[in-house]
Amino acid sequence: MNRILELLEQQSTGYLSGELLSQELQISRTAVWKHIKKLEAAGYQIEASRRLGYRLIGRPSKLTPQELTMKLQSKGTSIIQKIRMFDSVDSTQNIAQRLAEEGAEEGTLVIAEQQTSGRGRLGRKWVSPSGRGIYMSFILRPGMPLHFAPQLTLLTAVALCRALRAIAAPLDIGIKWPNDLLIGGKKISGILLESTAEEERLRYVIAGIGISVNLTADDFPQELLDIATSLQIELGRPLDRADIIAGFFEQFEQLYTIYQKDGFGPIRMLWEALSVTLNKPTRLILSSGETMATPVGLNEQGALLVRKSDGTIVPIFSSEQVPQG
Structure with a gap:
């Protein structure tokens, strides 16, 4: 089914005959028709002509495992092994944690069209309207000492920032400590890594990512409009969520491979280059109180x-950062 979708998308301006599809895939015309029906059931609009064949005329507004798998494969990524997709969940983090405890493999990805109780760092709520954003969590089993977990958070932020800069150019997207992504001082994405360890080694890490992709101003509570935005608001047009997810995992897999081979050094340099708050006076909110300092x-x-x-x-291991001026 994924190959049929790929061929139909490549032939975006015309029809593909059932005979050609049958020959290309080495399956019967009846099997082609059954795959077409499955695509239609998944939300794709396909025009069928007895004389001309099939033509893709509309795509589902919902994310589908088939489309996402195809786009991940087109990027040459292999880190995602299984996709679990839901219409609505309380939090993708909760689902992924349950799956990890049940033994789900590294590379299990949980995605929802909507979260009713999406959360970010420090227990804050993440705005998650249906079909507008990306709400996903994936399982890692790095098997490394517990104290390396913060480095994975920073790596994830770098991968997401690089992916969004490529897809949403010319938007100037940067990282605020430790892992919020900002455009013009307004937040578009948050990252939450939660880990479980045994004998000081990581059993698994759940990497949760929320991205405000196609939200409009009406989707945000009034009190967030001065501090939050979306890619669509800033770019003036909607973006394909599957493209963003595939682009992120392409970047993540590359950086994760570098990290496992060369350590944190290369990731640290990339993070510092993408930071929007280094070398600026900052009010740091610590567990012990507040202080003024300059991140370097x-x-x-x-x-x-x-x-x-x-x-x-x-060194500061945990804080909220409020840039001044």
Whole structure:
């Protein structure tokens, strides 16, 4: 079915005969017709002509495993092994955690069209209207010491930022510590990594990503309009969510491979290059209180290095960052 969809998309301006599809796929005309019916059931609009064949005239507004699998394959990525797709869930993180506990393999991806209780860092709610954004969580089983988990968070932020910059050019998208993505100071994406360890080694990591793709101003609560936005609002047109997901996993797989081979150094340099808050005075909200400092980079563990008013540089492992001026 994926190959038929790919051929129909390549022939976007005309028809493909059932005979040609049959020969290309080495299946019967009846089997072709059955695959076409499956595509229609998945939401694709296909015009059939007894004389001319089949023509793709409309795509589903919903994400489908078939479309996403095809686009992942077109990118040459293999990190995603299984896709679980839902119309509505409380949180994709919750579903992925349950699957991980049940033994789901690395590369299991959970995607929902809508979340009723989507969450971000510090338990904050993530706005998740149906069909407008990307709400997904995937399972990693890196088998590394627990203290490396923050580095995976930063790696994920770099992969997503690079993917969105490529797809949504010329938008200037950057990273705010540790893993929020911003356009013009407004948030478009959040990343939440949650891990479970055993004897100080990671059993699994759940990487959750929320992206405000095609939300309009009406989708955001009034109190968020000054601090949140979407790719569609900023770009002036909607984007294909499957393209974004495939682009992200292409970048993630490349960086994950580099990280496993060469360590955190290359990821650290990429993160620093994409940061929009380095070398700017910042109010840091810590568990111990608030302080003013200037972020200057990351250390080898992935902590944020900040310069205090007395000139000393110290690492910060967890904080909220409020740029000043």
